[in-house]
Amino acid sequence: MNDVTDAHDLVKKVLAELPAWLPAQRWFGGKDRPVTGVRELTSTVLNAEDPVLVHLVVEVEQQDRRAPYQLLATDQVEHCDATADLELNGRLLDLVARDARIGDLRFEREPGVEIPTGLRGRPVTSEQSNTSLVYGSQYILKLFRKLTPGPNPDLVLQRALQEVGCEHIARPLGSITGVLDGRETTVAMLQQFVPDAVDGWAMATTSVRDLMAEGDLHAYEVGGDFAGEARRLGQAVATVHANLADALGSQRADADDIERSVRAMGERLDRVVASVPELEPYVPALREAFEQARDTPGGVVIQHIHGDLHLGQVLRTVHGWLLIDFEGEPGAPISERTALRSPLRDVAGMLRSFDYAAHQLLVGQPEDHQLAVRALEWSRRNRAAFTEGYAEAAAESVGDPRQRGYLLRAFELDKAVYEVAYEYANRPEWLTVPLSSIARITGEGA
Amino acid sequence: MQEEPRPDAALGLTGVPHTGEAVGADGLLVEPQAEDFRSASLVPRDPAWFKGAVFYEVLVRAFSDSNGDGTGDLRGLASRLDYLEWLGVDCLWLPPFYASPLRDGGYDISDFRAVLPEFGTVEDFVYLLDEAHRRGIRVITDLVLNHTSDAHPWFQQSRAEPDGPYGNFYVWSDDDSRYSDARIIFVDTETSNWTYDPVRGQFYWHRFFSHQPDLNYENPDVQEAMLDVLRFWLDLGIDGFRLDAVPYLFEQEGTNCENLPRTHDFLKRCRKVVDDEYPGRVLLAEANQWPSDVVEYFGNPEVGGDECHMAFHFPLMPRIFMAVRRESRFPISEILAQTPRIPDGCQWGIFLRNHDELTLEMVTDEERDYMYAEYAKDPRMKANIGIRRRLAPLLENDRNQQELFTAMLLSLPGSPVLYYGDEIGMGDNIWLGDRDAVRTPMQWTPDRNAGFSGCDPGRIYLPVIMDPVYGYQALNVEAQLNNQSSLLNWTRRMIEVRKQHHAFAEGDFDDLGGSNPSVLAYRRRWRRPDGQEDVVLCVNNLSRFPQPVELDLAEHRGARPVELTGGVRFPTIGELPYLLTLPGHGFYWFQLVDSGDDGEGR
The missing domain is CATH 3.20.20.80 (Glycosidases)
Known part of the structure; x- marks a missing residue:
């Protein structure tokens, strides 16, 4: 690889290798179609030689689709991905620490933050759609891989939360901004790293495993009961919502907002049922549930929300629960990700996640009535505890989700319909999880 | 008034040195001395x-x-x-x-x-x-x-002779109203922190049982x-x-x-x-x-x-x-x-x-x-x-x-x-x-x-x-x-x-966290007087099921964990998180030694 002698050669080499390399990357979102072309959008030389380090934004063409992706290239490692080079990726943190400006790239610390230089970055292996580097167990730098022109909601929302003193986020410490389509665009975000944290999914499934292994005890009797955690998690989510409303405001949804929202749910159902016949029997009940969401007593408050909340987006630390990744649903268009929505969307997302956690051990196993009853019991208990915790800490304008049962139910069903489509396409054996939830929720009434 | 029995008589101390076996001219009880x-x-x-x-x-x-x-x-x-x-x-x-x-x-x-x-x-x-x-x-x-x-002779003296040398050894009061903000510890058996003593005609203070008067x-x-x-x-x-x-x-x-x-x-x-x-x-x-x-x-x-x-x-x-x-x-x-x-x-x-x-x-x-x-x-x-x-x-x-x-x-x-x-x-x-x-x-x-x-x-x-x-x-x-x-x-x-590793006794304690909530891992690190470090790593599986855990040991890159009960050398710590698997309720104690070191240094 040492035949590559300068940045120009390196970029050429990288562009040539990308069509084959990209589809193998976990964070690459376009695995469904072949890469038909890669074009350089911007390149910024961070280090001219020995070793060469280039920040690169490329446009990836996949037949009719084009999307910009961010890369960090070097001549030091195979396939030129510098994020994997522990010596080299430390440069990024150093540049943030120095508030550097190189070409169109702006490296910045948040006000009042001091950052040491010379730390090495370790890539996080569990990251899905981006690449995160951990420095010295203190800092985590998230490089957004697929870029959207403009500020990233992850940074915007967490910055706003930090300003109002929110205790349930990891403190934002810095950012890297570039230019894309002529707009200032967040390409990376630096946050406090919480080394002792465990994600909510691991916590919840540990509790489920404990229950499943018991002979005759109920969910509230076993030592691994999760309800206390679920309740505190509900309080944390409600507090974050209240903080977001304080920082960025909230408003009442008007008739148009509600109409649009209900219509979108119906349209999603149409699309999904067209390809998943198993959903057919529930369509009338689903439509009725969506219609019922129109009349929510007291109206609907909309505001900035997390947008993709589930147990994998929350961290348990020794000081309590944190919410992470405020980017919104990665697949959704930016307009939807930054739109004001009902906080009950997040509540619904978390309720669905409890259902998944309860049932995940049963997927792909022979049917066992006893275990299915256990799973349901765990799910009910922890969903109730989460909702109760949420109600305890919710802002007055948002109120107790249980008082807005129709709306919450519609959001939950909408999410389940989305899951049906996802599981059908990706994990058919999991299809029973959202389907049985839909059957249960529509059968039970509000 | 009925004569109070000599307190020590009931306690089987006759014939051995004990407090109050005699009373000095000054009214002080004779007490055994170490000499x-x-x-x-x-x-x-x-x-x-x-x-x-x-x-x-x-x-x-x-x-x-x-x-x-x-x-x-x-x-x-x-x-x-x-x-x-x-x-x-x-x-x-x-x-x-x-x-x-x-x-x-x-x-x-x-x-x-x-x-x-x-x-x-x-x-x-x-x-x-x-x-x-x-x-x-x-x-x-x-x-x-x-x-x-x-039954302590001090209390017996105190109640019997309010003006004697032990009269003020306990907390006495004419009524039971003082210190009313103090909680009653044994709520099952006691209703007040004051109990009336008919011998002295006053109340005495006790935070525990009424047969345990507080010293003043x-x-x-x-x-x-x-x-x-x-x-x-x-x-x-x-x-x-x-x-x-x-x-x-x-x-x-x-x-x-x-x-x-x-x-x-x-x-x-x-x-x-x-x-x-x-x-x-x-x-x-x-x-x-x-x-x-x-x-x-x-x-x-x-x-x-x-x-x-x-x-x-x-x-x-x-x-x-x-x-x-x-x-x-x-x-x-x-x-x-x-x-x-x-x-x-x-x-x-x-x-x-x-x-x-x-x-x-x-x-x-x-x-x-x-x-x-x-x-x-x-x-x-x-x-x-x-x-x-x-x-x-x-x-x-x-x-x-x-x-x-x-x-x-x-x-x-x-x-x-x-x-x-x-x-x-x-x-x-x-x-x-x-x-x-x-x-x-x-x-x-x-x-x-x-x-x-x-x-x-x-x-x-x-x-x-x-x-x-x-x-x-x-x-x-x-x-x-x-x-x-x-x-x-x-x-x-x-x-x-x-006992072979002083890090267990006085070492600093660091909770290492880790991705698995069922695994408690911590490091004990002690700097020996000669400046060398004794670093012990403890990993505990709190679950009844086998568990994996990835630990961030980047600070010890190049060191080698040596299991302490058997001396088995585990793989060298590298750049990536260190992976361990533990049986249900299993645990490990390791010493971290420099690669090449045989793990004897303590």
């Missing part, structure tokens, strides 16, 4: 010995009976010292063995300078001390500073008298005291009468006596409170602590049980995160079980720790904890869990305190009243009375355990000594390993 007895030889001086010591709580009554009267005694305990030395015990903690009417397990002391006759004499205690010290084993005992038994620390004579009690035993050679119920020494109107500044001032006086006159002896505070409050009893951190050398870490113990039941490290991680730094010259005492029941009602201030009420509400917890059981039955006699718990006891920050019998996995007898379930005779052999006593079985103070699982015929020291894989031999080996 009246031989004093024990001392263990070579080491001011920091308690920081790395393995403590062993042993009930004199329960350990060994030398005279066949069915009750364990000091000479009996002395005869078992070889066993304790073999086990690796560094210090014995004896609950009170003073003369007492035994209405509160001996914590109601009726003579600070005499031994309970059924346990022996002061001479027997000196013999025990001497024998222990010869083996390098130290001995500490409980001392109740706050109150005495109402406002009176300088009381302070001097109690300091002299300390000196009496220290002169005989004792290595320290566990000071019982320390928060209550002083009273002050308008306060809850706990943790008052003057109480700390008196503890500083006690400490000064120890430092000036008996260096190397220790004071251990019994204050069943949150760690952030207990640290007050270590005193001023700027001088390394100037009150007690040690204090028990009460909240840690129930959380170890909770963490394993929940298969989550957070109960332990959280309490350790809330535990403040302690002064340099101090150490925590940690334990899994002791002679009292496990209580979950440790403090009432729920605001300080939101989780506490949460955990106490768990019905299964309440069934398993907060009760009078020994370690083995609490863990359903699961050997893996007993090993896991003991491994954590021996590796978490603090000096471990073992409870007699737990090293062989002894059972309990929940049909016995009060706290006696966990106070049955030590099981030495499969012979009569489990080798504890040669008396008629009917005469023994409590029946030996005879059930099919924990019964003495199968479960006893002799049988386990002969079995290399027994819990006893395992415990001994672990204590031995612990």
Whole structure:
């Protein structure tokens, strides 16, 4: 690889290798179609030689689709991905620490933050759609891989939360901004790293495993009961919502907002049922549930929300629960990700996640009535505890989700319909999880 | 008025030196003096010995009976010292063995300078001390500073002669209205902190039982008298005291009468006596409170602590049980995160079980720790904890869990305190009243009375355990000594390993977190005087299921974990998170050594 002698050669080499390399990357979102072309959008030389380090934004063409992706290239490692080079990726943190400006790239610390230089970055292996580097167990730098022109909601929302003193986020410490389509665009975000944290999914499934292994005890009797955690998690989510409303405001949804929202749910159902016949029997009940969401007593408050909340987006630390990744649903268009929505969307997302956690051990196993009853019991208990915790800490304008049962139910069903489509396409054996939830929720009434 | 019986007459002290056997012309009671007895030889001086010591709580009554009267005694305990030395015990903690009417397990002391006759004499205690010290084993005992038994001659003098030298030794009042903000500790049995004494015609103050009047620390004579009690035993050679119920020494109107500044001032006086006159002896505070409050009893951190050398870490113990039941490290991680730094010259005492029941009602201030009420509400917890059981039955006699718990006891920050019998996995007898379930005779052999006593079985103070699982015929020291894989031999080996690495004693503690909530991993790091570091890594699987864990050990890149019980070298730590897999309830202790180093350096 040492035949590559300068940045120009390196970029050429990288562009040539990308069509084959990209589809193998976990964070690459376009695995469904072949890469038909890669074009350089911007390149910024961070280090001219020995070793060469280039920040690169490329446009990836996949037949009719084009999307910009961010890369960090070097001549030091195979396939030129510098994020994997522990010596080299430390440069990024150093540049943030120095508030550097190189070409169109702006490296910045948040006000009042001091950052040491010379730390090495370790890539996080569990990251899905981006690449995160951990420095010295203190800092985590998230490089957004697929870029959207403009500020990233992850940074915007967490910055706003930090300003109002929110205790349930990891403190934002810095950012890297570039230019894309002529707009200032967040390409990376630096946050406090919480080394002792465990994600909510691991916590919840540990509790489920404990229950499943018991002979005759109920969910509230076993030592691994999760309800206390679920309740505190509900309080944390409600507090974050209240903080977001304080920082960025909230408003009442008007008739148009509600109409649009209900219509979108119906349209999603149409699309999904067209390809998943198993959903057919529930369509009338689903439509009725969506219609019922129109009349929510007291109206609907909309505001900035997390947008993709589930147990994998929350961290348990020794000081309590944190919410992470405020980017919104990665697949959704930016307009939807930054739109004001009902906080009950997040509540619904978390309720669905409890259902998944309860049932995940049963997927792909022979049917066992006893275990299915256990799973349901765990799910009910922890969903109730989460909702109760949420109600305890919710802002007055948002109120107790249980008082807005129709709306919450519609959001939950909408999410389940989305899951049906996802599981059908990706994990058919999991299809029973959202389907049985839909059957249960529509059968039970509000 | 009916004549009060001489208090000592009922206590069997006739013929042995005791307080009040004579009264001087000045009205002062004659008290035994240390010079009246031989004093024990001392263990070579080491001011920091308690920081790395393995403590062993042993009930004199329960350990060994030398005279066949069915009750364990000091000479009996002395005869078992070889066993304790073999086990690796560094210090014995004896609950009170003073003369007492035994209405509160001996914590109601009726003579600070005499031994309970059924346990022996002061001479027997000196013999025990001497024998222990010869083996390098130290001995500490409980001392109740706050109150005495109402049978104590001081109280008898105080009530009978209000104007005599003891008239002001207790807190007397014409009515029962003072200090009304102080809570009543034993709400089940007491209705007030004041009780009327018909002899003196006044009320006396008591924070505990009404038969335990509080000493009046406002009176300088009381302070001097109690300091002299300390000196009496220290002169005989004792290595320290566990000071019982320390928060209550002083009273002050308008306060809850706990943790008052003057109480700390008196503890500083006690400490000064120890430092000036008996260096190397220790004071251990019994204050069943949150760690952030207990640290007050270590005193001023700027001088390394100037009150007690040690204090028990009460909240840690129930959380170890909770963490394993929940298969989550957070109960332990959280309490350790809330535990403040302690002064340099101090150490925590940690334990899994002791002679009292496990209580979950440790403090009432729920605001300080939101989780506490949460955990106490768990019905299964309440069934398993907060009760009078020994370690083995609490863990359903699961050997893996007993090993896991003991491994954590021996590796978490603090000096471990073992409870007699737990090293062989002894059972309990929940049909016995009060706290006696966990106070049955030590099981030495499969012979009569489990080798504890040669008396008629009917005469023994409590029946030996005879059930099919924990019964003495199968479960006893002799049988386990002969079995290399027994819990006893395992415990001994672990204590031995612990002593080979000073990092366990004084090393800094870092919770390593990790991606798996069921795995508790921590590092103990100690810088040796020669500047070399001793780094020990402890990884505990709190789950009954096998678990993987990835640990961020980037700081130790290039080092090699060497397993401490077998010396097996694990793969070198690289750039990536270090992956370990553990069996259900499994644990590892590693030393981290430089690659190329053979792991001998300690």
